[in-house]
Amino acid sequence: SSNSSAARPIRVCHVSVGLCTGGLERLLVDFARFHDRGQFEMQFIAMHDLGRPARDIQDAGCEVYSVDAMRLGKVARIRALVKLLRRIRPDVVHTHNAFPHLYGTLAARIAGVPVVVNTRHGQRQGQSNRERWQFWFASLFADRVVAVSDDAAELCRHEDGLSARKVTRVWNGIDTERFA
16 A cells, blocks of 8 residues: 555646636636645646736646637537546546536546536526526536535525535635735
8 A cells, every 4th residue: 555645646627717817717826826735736727718827827836728618619628628638637627617617527527537526606697597507417427516605505506406415615715915
């Protein structure tokens, strides 16, 4: 049996729509900067545009990949993600919000990624029934859906119909040094 202290870090691959300016993107930069490097290795996939947050993540020493999914058809999006995930071999795929949840979760399962998690960052105002169904469907293949607030957790359970066992609330961390 292997010594756990000598084991390699857990490889976590975050999948988001893009890595341009925004609150979610700043959170991903903080993940890159502040994660425990002894326990985790962070990778990031953008399904669309790259911007300053992508450079900040790279400056923090993490790999950033781009799959221009917006120009691909639905099946081609999944294929492109499967190919990339098989190459970079993450232990965990962590998708952020609905669009990456649908494509990233399905691709991760096809690629054989052992653990898939999604974070619901907001309330998804004005979402269509089709989009709600897609979120619910993708959640069938995820191990856990993390909500960043009690409101978002309630929406996951009641509006999206997810079981309470699948939904966990974890508040976003804040870098308090920025306000010192």
